[in-house]
Amino acid sequence: MPAISTTTPAAAPRVPDGGSASRQHTLRERNLRLVAAAVFEATAPPSRADVAAASGLTRATVSTLVDRLVAGGLVAELPPVAAQRAGRPAVPLVPAGRSVVGLGLEVNVDYLGVRALDLVGDVVAERVETGSLHDSDPREVLARLRALAAEAIAEVEAAGMRVAGARLALPGLVDARGARLEVAPNLGWSSLEPVPELDLRAGDGRALDVEVANEAKLAALAELAGDVPPSFLYVSGDVGVGAGIVVDRQLFLGERGWNGEIGHVVVDPSGPRCSCGASGCLEQYAGKEVLLRGSGLPTSAPVDAVVDLLRAGDVAALDTVRRGGRALGAALATFVNLVDVSTIVLGGAYVELYGWVGHVVAGVVEERALAAPFAPVDVRPAAAGKHAALTGGAREVLRSVVADPARWV
Amino acid sequence: MPAISTTTPAAAPRVPDGGSASRQHTLRERNLRLVAAAVFEATAPPSRADVAAASGLTRATVSTLVDRLVAGGLVAELPPVAAQRAGRPAVPLVPAGRSVVGLGLEVNVDYLGVRALDLVGDVVAERVETGSLHDSDPREVLARLRALAAEAIAEVEAAGMRVAGARLALPGLVDARGARLEVAPNLGWSSLEPVPELDLRAGDGRALDVEVANEAKLAALAELAGDVPPSFLYVSGDVGVGAGIVVDRQLFLGERGWNGEIGHVVVDPSGPRCSCGASGCLEQYAGKEVLLRGSGLPTSAPVDAVVDLLRAGDVAALDTVRRGGRALGAALATFVNLVDVSTIVLGGAYVELYGWVGHVVAGVVEERALAAPFAPVDVRPAAAGKHAALTGGAREVLRSVVADPARWV
Numbered sequence: 001m002p003a004i005s006t007t008t009p010a011a012a013p014r015v016p017d018g019g020s021a022s023r024q025h026t027l028r029e030r031n032l033r034l035v036a037a038a039v040f041e042a043t044a045p046p047s048r049a050d051v052a053a054a055s056g057l058t059r060a061t062v063s064t065l066v067d068r069l070v071a072g073g074l075v076a077e078l079p080p081v082a083a084q085r086a087g088r089p090a091v092p093l094v095p096a097g098r099s100v101v102g103l104g105l106e107v108n109v110d111y112l113g114v115r116a117l118d119l120v121g122d123v124v125a126e127r128v129e130t131g132s133l134h135d136s137d138p139r140e141v142l143a144r145l146r147a148l149a150a151e152a153i154a155e156v157e158a159a160g161m162r163v164a165g166a167r168l169a170l171p172g173l174v175d176a177r178g179a180r181l182e183v184a185p186n187l188g189w190s191s192l193e194p195v196p197e198l199d200l201r202a203g204d205g206r207a208l209d210v211e212v213a214n215e216a217k218l219a220a221l222a223e224l225a226g227d228v229p230p231s232f233l234y235v236s237g238d239v240g241v242g243a244g245i246v247v248d249r250q251l252f253l254g255e256r257g258w259n260g261e262i263g264h265v266v267v268d269p270s271g272p273r274c275s276c277g278a279s280g281c282l283e284q285y286a287g288k289e290v291l292l293r294g295s296g297l298p299t300s301a302p303v304d305a306v307v308d309l310l311r312a313g314d315v316a317a318l319d320t321v322r323r324g325g326r327a328l329g330a331a332l333a334t335f336v337n338l339v340d341v342s343t344i345v346l347g348g349a350y351v352e353l354y355g356w357v358g359h360v361v362a363g364v365v366e367e368r369a370l371a372a373p374f375a376p377v378d379v380r381p382a383a384a385g386k387h388a389a390l391t392g393g394a395r396e397v398l399r400s401v402v403a404d405p406a407r408w409v
Numbered sequence: 410m411p412a413i414s415t416t417t418p419a420a421a422p423r424v425p426d427g428g429s430a431s432r433q434h435t436l437r438e439r440n441l442r443l444v445a446a447a448v449f450e451a452t453a454p455p456s457r458a459d460v461a462a463a464s465g466l467t468r469a470t471v472s473t474l475v476d477r478l479v480a481g482g483l484v485a486e487l488p489p490v491a492a493q494r495a496g497r498p499a500v501p502l503v504p505a506g507r508s509v510v511g512l513g514l515e516v517n518v519d520y521l522g523v524r525a526l527d528l529v530g531d532v533v534a535e536r537v538e539t540g541s542l543h544d545s546d547p548r549e550v551l552a553r554l555r556a557l558a559a560e561a562i563a564e565v566e567a568a569g570m571r572v573a574g575a576r577l578a579l580p581g582l583v584d585a586r587g588a589r590l591e592v593a594p595n596l597g598w599s600s601l602e603p604v605p606e607l608d609l610r611a612g613d614g615r616a617l618d619v620e621v622a623n624e625a626k627l628a629a630l631a632e633l634a635g636d637v638p639p640s641f642l643y644v645s646g647d648v649g650v651g652a653g654i655v656v657d658r659q660l661f662l663g664e665r666g667w668n669g670e671i672g673h674v675v676v677d678p679s680g681p682r683c684s685c686g687a688s689g690c691l692e693q694y695a696g697k698e699v700l701l702r703g704s705g706l707p708t709s710a711p712v713d714a715v716v717d718l719l720r721a722g723d724v725a726a727l728d729t730v731r732r733g734g735r736a737l738g739a740a741l742a743t744f745v746n747l748v749d750v751s752t753i754v755l756g757g758a759y760v761e762l763y764g765w766v767g768h769v770v771a772g773v774v775e776e777r778a779l780a781a782p783f784a785p786v787d788v789r790p791a792a793a794g795k796h797a798a799l800t801g802g803a804r805e806v807l808r809s810v811v812a813d814p815a816r817w818v
Binding site for chain 1: 582591592600640652656661662663664665666667668669670671673674675676677678679685686687739742743744746747748749750751776777779780782783784
């Protein structure tokens with residue numbers, strides 16, 4: 001996995017009206033950001049001279065700031081490379097591994113977990129527990145998550161790493177501030193501020209920065225580590241079906257962060273009743289439990305069990321998954337017509353099922369998306385692997401570190 | 410109507426790496442932009458001193474730049490107001506009326522037209538021709554539009570005004586660059602670059618800047634002149650049904666500008682066949698011609714005729730419009746769940762029909778939008794009046810003038 005980058009363009013820093021001391025301070029922070037960005041966004045490890053060229057700063061300024069980033073554990077130096085011309089050999093600069101880490105946390109309907117990523121993008125600790133969390137008690141579940149996270153934190157701190165903060169992924173409507181869960185229907189949770197309840201702390205007792213986000217949106221951001229176009233729709237297929245809209249490598253959040261609820265697109269108003277009160281929602285065709293049940297499996301079975309049946313040519317499984325794929329295609333065609341994105345990334349359970357749903361989805365979208373005749377829609381499986389929201393959450397923490405390195409060095 | 414403002418935040422200007430002369434030049438242009446913004450965004454007419462305070466520039470610089478904007482016809486001076494303290498009386502500055510104008514052009518399924526707006530927001534010329542343009546010849550129609558525009562241009566130029574450019578609204582998929590129409594199904598137009606065909610010129614033969622845009626999107630922007638929240642969905646009900654997504658007073662365009670195609674949200678897959686090839690699209694329930702036909706009227710009748718029938722309690726009209734309203738509500742609930750916007754503005758034919766469809770739409774949206782239980786969705790009629798895309802287009806031209814005044818003074 002490539003290193004964390006800061007390609008999300010930051011707003012131009014405003015110079016405050018304060019005294020010249022505070023202006024100096026702000027300028028130093030801005031320059032530190034520029035230098036960090038030059039190292040973290042480079043396609044090949046840059047030298048100090050390369051960073052000076054990329055940032056427009058003098059070599060002396062760059063050297064001081066690079067030294068600070070190296071001392072602070074954000075940037076590492078590779079062995080010097082012999083110079084092509086006379087002079088000192090260049091020292092290639094890279095993101096520092098096993099130094100600062102971000103935590104991704106998640107509570108979903110059938111698992112909870114934590115994943116710690118370092119600035120290189122390596123997983124340096126992970127804990128995942130499976131089991132149904134339908135209609136669970138948030139206090140109890142968040143206490144279990146705190147215990148898992150504490151193990152991961154102890155593990156990385158014992159190895160000399162620092163935890164920069166955490167993102168908690170939840171399968172529901174989360175506000176854009178990242179503080180409040182309005183409702184997570186499949187968990188049975190509502191009107192909750194999970195951060196104080198979670199009360200996550202570093203080994204020395206310091207409270208860690210935690211923000212909450214929708215799981216499909218964090219999973220979408222995990223894709224940015226791979227080879228994905230700058231704009232795409234990410235669909236997370238789990239018990240619920242959620243989506244994240246990425247335009248120019250940025251999450252589009254709508255007015256309050258509550259968008260992407262593709263699971264409740266009505267595919268057929270005469271279809272089965274949904275937990276949301278409507279009838280014929282996508283979740284009733286393409287949600288994980290519906291696919292398991294339709295295949296004659298218990299809802300606690302893993303998706304692999306459906307795949308086994310599909311491989312064996314089981315008619316019920318084939319019919320159920322095909323029907324789910326058609327419904328997903330119809331909902332996605334609507335999504336494409338309303339939002340206009342030309343790449344669809346199928347994540348969560350749809351990754352394992354891709355061989356059976358991919359072409360069905362692509363066919364329906366091609367038929368229904370108005371722009372498809374002159375600009376085909378690309379449908380592909382997600383690349384970020386299992387529990388992608390954990391990776392996306394950890395990456396978001398690290399992105400904020402690189403975007404404002406002065407807080408960490 | 411309030412004056413044109415530049416509340417759309419412009420990207421921070423990049424200082425080029427060129428020589429200090431070009432840097433000086435860029436700095437002057439930037440300062441001119443700041444001064445224009447301070448006048449056009451003020452809630453009350455500011456004095457030069459107010460502009461200096463708002464822009465952070467010195468009073469001498471501001472005075473020079475204001476003089477330039479006044480001489481160039483972008484800003485006007487009101488009679489001086491006696492100063493509260495000793496000193497020269499303050500001269501309030503306002504956008505200049507009847508000086509620089511923007512043109513909104515439109516070709517829709519049953520009319521074509523042009524509207525000229527000045528910087529105060531006044532309509533200073535207008536031509537609208539009605540008649541069916543279903544499956545029309547683009548060359549012929551654009552020639553008619555050119556003739557109408559030429560009349561309007563001659564009229565405003567005869568009154569001493571200057572035309573800054575034009576925006577052409579079309580009911581179809583237009584690329585984000587504003588050059589190419591991919592398809593306008595109800596016009597029967599496709600794969601077209603209308604700007605060279607239109608070949609719009611000022612009276613002195615100078616070619617005018619013209620950009621093409623989707624009509625619902627320009628109509629959405631027209632709402633920004635009124636008392637509308639910063640984020641909303643605008644739905645334009647005509648023969649087709651289109652939408653514009655405005656978030657923080659900015660159009661959200663998706664990846665290529667082809668979003669908002671709400672007319673082709675499938676409301677019921679067992680519904681009537683649509684021109685797009687799918688079945689049960691919103692247009693087949695809530696498009697203008699469907700509402701006219703269902704009310705027993707010819708498709709060439711005006712929407713007023715439906716309103717007359719509704720007032721008289723005609724059962725067919727009441728049923729048809731209620732059914733259309735329910736379908737519109739269902740499609741909008743999907744839109745709200747996918748995009749997250751809490752205000753819905755019903756435009757086009759839905760303004761006249763609002764008394765009959767408004768509460769129906771609001772009821773369905775309240776039932777189906779996941780966020781509605783804790784954050785009600787506001788459904789309201791559009792305020793920008795008839796042929797709003799003409800107004801929105803003209804405003805866009807003027808916004809670009811105020812955002813880059815150096816080109817015009």
